Amino acid sequence: MDNLIEMRDxxxxxxxxxxxxxxxxxxFKPGEIHSIVGENGAGKSTLMKVLYGLEHRxxxxxxxxxxxxxxxxxxxxxxAGIGMVHQEILLINEYKVWENVVxxxxxxxxxxxxxxxxxRQQVQxxxxxxxxxxxxxxxxxxxxxxARQKVEILKxxxxxxxxxxxxxxxxxxxxxxxxxxxxxxxRLRDNGHTILFISHHLEExxxxxxxxxxxxxxxxxxxxxxxxxxxxxxxxxxxxxxxxFTSHREERKAGEPVLDIRGLTLADANQQxxxxxxxxxxxxxxxxxxxxxxxxxxxxxxxxxxxxxxxxSGQILVAGExxxxxxxxxxxxxxxxxxxDRGRMGASVSASITENAMMTHHRLNGRFTEWKxxxxxxxxxxxxxxxxxxxxxxxxxxxxQPFKSLSGGNQQKLIxxxxxxxxxxxVLLDQPTRGLDxxxxxxxxxxxxxxxxxxxxxxxxxxxxxxxxxxxxxxxxMFRGRMVADLPVETTNVEEIGYLMLEGKHRNYEQEAS
Amino acid sequence: xxxxLLSGLSGILVALIIGAIVMLGQGYNPIATYGALFKYxxxxxxxxxTMLKNSVPLVLTGLSASVAFASGxxxxxxxxxxxxxxxxxxxxxxxxxxxPVLMVPALLLLSMLGGALWSGVAALLRRxxxxxxxxxxxxxxxxxxxxxxxxxxxPLFDRTAFSPMTPAINRAGxxxxxxxxxxxxxxxxxxxxxxxxxxNRWTAGYEWRLTGQNSIFARIGxxxxxxxxxxxxxxxxxxxxxxxGLVLMAGPHRFLKGLGANYAWDGVMIAVVANNxxxxxxxxxxxxxxxxxxxxxxxxITAVPSEFIQVLQAVTVLVIVAGRETIDIIVDRSVRRxxxxxxxx
Numbered sequence: 001m002d003n004l005i006e007m008r009d010x011x012x013x014x015x016x017x018x019x020x021x022x023x024x025x026x027x028f029k030p031g032e033i034h035s036i037v038g039e040n041g042a043g044k045s046t047l048m049k050v051l052y053g054l055e056h057r058x059x060x061x062x063x064x065x066x067x068x069x070x071x072x073x074x075x076x077x078x079x080a081g082i083g084m085v086h087q088e089i090l091l092i093n094e095y096k097v098w099e100n101v102v103x104x105x106x107x108x109x110x111x112x113x114x115x116x117x118x119x120r121q122q123v124q125x126x127x128x129x130x131x132x133x134x135x136x137x138x139x140x141x142x143x144x145x146x147a148r149q150k151v152e153i154l155k156x157x158x159x160x161x162x163x164x165x166x167x168x169x170x171x172x173x174x175x176x177x178x179x180x181x182x183x184x185x186x187r188l189r190d191n192g193h194t195i196l197f198i199s200h201h202l203e204e205x206x207x208x209x210x211x212x213x214x215x216x217x218x219x220x221x222x223x224x225x226x227x228x229x230x231x232x233x234x235x236x237x238x239x240x241x242x243x244x245f246t247s248h249r250e251e252r253k254a255g256e257p258v259l260d261i262r263g264l265t266l267a268d269a270n271q272q273x274x275x276x277x278x279x280x281x282x283x284x285x286x287x288x289x290x291x292x293x294x295x296x297x298x299x300x301x302x303x304x305x306x307x308x309x310x311x312x313s314g315q316i317l318v319a320g321e322x323x324x325x326x327x328x329x330x331x332x333x334x335x336x337x338x339x340x341d342r343g344r345m346g347a348s349v350s351a352s353i354t355e356n357a358m359m360t361h362h363r364l365n366g367r368f369t370e371w372k373x374x375x376x377x378x379x380x381x382x383x384x385x386x387x388x389x390x391x392x393x394x395x396x397x398x399x400x401q402p403f404k405s406l407s408g409g410n411q412q413k414l415i416x417x418x419x420x421x422x423x424x425x426x427v428l429l430d431q432p433t434r435g436l437d438x439x440x441x442x443x444x445x446x447x448x449x450x451x452x453x454x455x456x457x458x459x460x461x462x463x464x465x466x467x468x469x470x471x472x473x474x475x476x477x478m479f480r481g482r483m484v485a486d487l488p489v490e491t492t493n494v495e496e497i498g499y500l501m502l503e504g505k506h507r508n509y510e511q512e513a514s
Numbered sequence: 515x516x517x518x519l520l521s522g523l524s525g526i527l528v529a530l531i532i533g534a535i536v537m538l539g540q541g542y543n544p545i546a547t548y549g550a551l552f553k554y555x556x557x558x559x560x561x562x563x564t565m566l567k568n569s570v571p572l573v574l575t576g577l578s579a580s581v582a583f584a585s586g587x588x589x590x591x592x593x594x595x596x597x598x599x600x601x602x603x604x605x606x607x608x609x610x611x612x613x614p615v616l617m618v619p620a621l622l623l624l625s626m627l628g629g630a631l632w633s634g635v636a637a638l639l640r641r642x643x644x645x646x647x648x649x650x651x652x653x654x655x656x657x658x659x660x661x662x663x664x665x666x667x668x669p670l671f672d673r674t675a676f677s678p679m680t681p682a683i684n685r686a687g688x689x690x691x692x693x694x695x696x697x698x699x700x701x702x703x704x705x706x707x708x709x710x711x712x713x714n715r716w717t718a719g720y721e722w723r724l725t726g727q728n729s730i731f732a733r734i735g736x737x738x739x740x741x742x743x744x745x746x747x748x749x750x751x752x753x754x755x756x757x758x759g760l761v762l763m764a765g766p767h768r769f770l771k772g773l774g775a776n777y778a779w780d781g782v783m784i785a786v787v788a789n790n791x792x793x794x795x796x797x798x799x800x801x802x803x804x805x806x807x808x809x810x811x812x813x814x815i816t817a818v819p820s821e822f823i824q825v826l827q828a829v830t831v832l833v834i835v836a837g838r839e840t841i842d843i844i845v846d847r848s849v850r851r852x853x854x855x856x857x858x859x
Contacts, residue, residue: 011857013854015850019857023857058850058851058854327738328736339734344730345734346731347728347731348724348732350727351723351727355720355724359731362720363736364736373717374716375716376720
């Protein structure tokens with residue numbers, strides 16, 4: 001069959017030096033589910049945004065239904081029949097489902113008044129046509145995330161879109177909701193729609209797609225039929241080498257408890273419990289991994305340990321000192337912290353590299369302050385930064401350049417270096433390898449193992465189970481604000497942790513058998 | 515720095531050219547006009563001294579706005595802080611009787627105290643009731659305006675005057691004049707150097723700057739952002755108050771109606787043009803003072819009305835602010851083209 005869309009030699013540059021798409025050539029057939037997979041930053045979303053008119057290509061051409069096209073904005077793309085469902089759901093919460101669907105293209109009667117009956121009917125018809133199981137009169141505020149996603153899809157179908165781009169739609173869904181979405185997508189395909197599905201979950205992609213395109217660092221690696229590939233091959237194409245999940249840890253006895261959390265409970269403004277009775281100890285020379293589906297209390301636990309949120313009850317002790325009510329600076333004497341969002345919590349992107357390296361040290365480490373901390377000595381601060389750069393092999397042009405001029409991996413090395421040079425007994429790592437390339441991930445992993453060797457207590461939050469299994473001595477699982485399991489890494493596996501993350505309890509084989 | 519200087523100078527040049535075109539369209543001679551403009555602001559000791567003296571309120575309120583904006587707080591209360599600063603200096607000048615060596619510093623301190631007090635009210639409202647300083651400082655400007663008007667109309671009114679004004683302050687509180695030069699300029703230079711030093715070399719200045727750029731990063735880094743917020747509000751209020759005190763003590767020596775003129779809003783505008791850079795604030799402050807001072811001479815010699823200067827100021831602001839963004843866009847575009855050429859060659 002002829003291709004519906006051909007993208008040829010697409011180049012997209014984000015100045016100053018990110019080449020997001022590097023001569024990408026790919027084609028999509030009518031009536032297929034075509035997945036685009038790749039690590040964070042591989043360029044899959046950018047490629048789709050270029051197609052959809054949200055980003056403008058710098059070179060290359062797009063042929064759609066035999067015609068060269070260049071959509072200047074998403075409106076033009078939708079007009080031509082290409083629509084995109086974004087990760088964030090963009091609906092008006094106070095409006096009903098049908099009102100959201102027709103918004104911007106309302107059927108009107110003589111006086112330019114919205115013809116409510118006709119609009120409602122048209123929406124109802126679409127819902128039935130695609131068997132969406134939605135109530136058109138429900139208020140968006142009161143329906144589930146999965147239903148809201150359906151409304152987003154319905155919005156595009158209402159505009160007679162034939163190509164649907166889905167940007168990681170499963171990221172916001174619970175495991176039970178995913179099969180339903182997949183059924184709906186298959187039904188759309190059988191109806192003649194083309195579905196472009198962005199994801200980095202290989203199992204999902206293999207289950208759903210007809211063809212799979214793999215991207216790595218802005219380049220297209222290959223497009224393969226889903227039936228002719230497997231998870232290992234896709235993973236190899238994604239990261240560019242065999243993915244080995246071997247642990248090279250040395251046996252080592254853990255020492256005294258450094259982090260000691262006792263009965264930590266946190267309720268939000270609506271008295272809903274966010275953390276319930278958390279008990280957690282991390283010993284020196286020990287790495288404890290925290291697993292859990294995002295939104296099960298990890299964010300709150302990190303914020304409570306760091307002092308951004310006050311707990312409702314319970315205690316946080318670090319190296320014997322009660323830090324439950326302490327200010328952040330007092331905590332920072334004991335806690336090194338690598339946040340998950342480098343540009344928001346980890347650095348000031350427009351400040352110079354030196355100024356980013358100085359943070360916290362300017363208060364705790366007297367190396368470059370004078371007159372009792374009143375005055376900064378920038379010459380000494382640069383010396384200190386040189387040392388950090390050297391020790392953690394950050395590659396940079398000049399210290400005076402802004403932080404944002406560094407690549408992602410070097411940004412993370414600088415943050416990691418800054419935090420480790422604080423010499424604090426406890427290290428809190430929140431998704432320390434998120435969005436990094438493979439080389440940088442390995443570097444960060446080796447540094448984490450080194451912390452363990454140096455007798456620090458490490459608490460590692462990660463969404464990547466392989467990472468946890470590779471680094472941690474123990475893995476605790478969070479589920480709805482509670483710690484539901486504490487597993488020694490030698491006796492657990494991905495399946496067990498995955499089950500605990502989703503169900504909040506151990507699998508009961510006896511019960512399942514009966 | 516050199517890139518900023520270049521974009522600033524080219525912006526001013528473009529603005530002057532646009533101004534010249536406007537003048538040509540109106541049938542005026544732009545060369546003669548600009549000649550008069552610069553002759554009356556730079557052409558000789560007295561014009562230069564006048565220009566410098568006129569720059570004092572512009573530079574100090576501009577610094578106040580730049581330091582505040584660069585550190586986070588949106589302090590837009592310079593007009594009010596200026597007036598309360600001037601009022602404090604007036605009260606001190608009327609009721610204190612000290613030798614000049616003590617009187618001048620005392621009045622300057624009082625004016626700074628007045629400005630800090632006024633911005634402190636906004637800071638307090640923020641800390642207690644979480645009210646945004648963006649709106650409270652604007653409202654406090656109104657209050658300061660009417661309060662000082664009342665003060666000079668009733669309790670401090672000069673009974674011999676025909677319009678609202680206070681009696682002249684004690685002579686010991688007048689800013690001394692050395693030759694042609696008013697020493698208020700000297701105070702401005704000292705204040706500028708101190709602020710520059712604090713902002714760029716002190717631990718506190720580092721914390722203010724980093725908080726202004728990314729407050730959550732600063733907070734997690736151990737910086738007490740609430741304390742710094744209050745400090746920045748007080749310091750920037752004191753700067754605007756100092757501007758008020760200096761205008762009063764250097765100029766009319768009494769608080770009269772309209773003392774604040776439009777200085778403080780011009781200062782906020784200068785901070786915006788300078789993109790909150792401190793040195794840039796000083797330089798643009800001098801430039802705007804050049805325009806405002808030269809305007810009188812221009813009106814004297816040519817037929818161009820002095821209101822034309824407002825047109826020129828507005829054009830300068832637009833050209834420089836728009837130009838700054840444009841240069842970034844052009845640089846980005848050329849980088850992009852080069853990368854694409856590398857890829858497709």
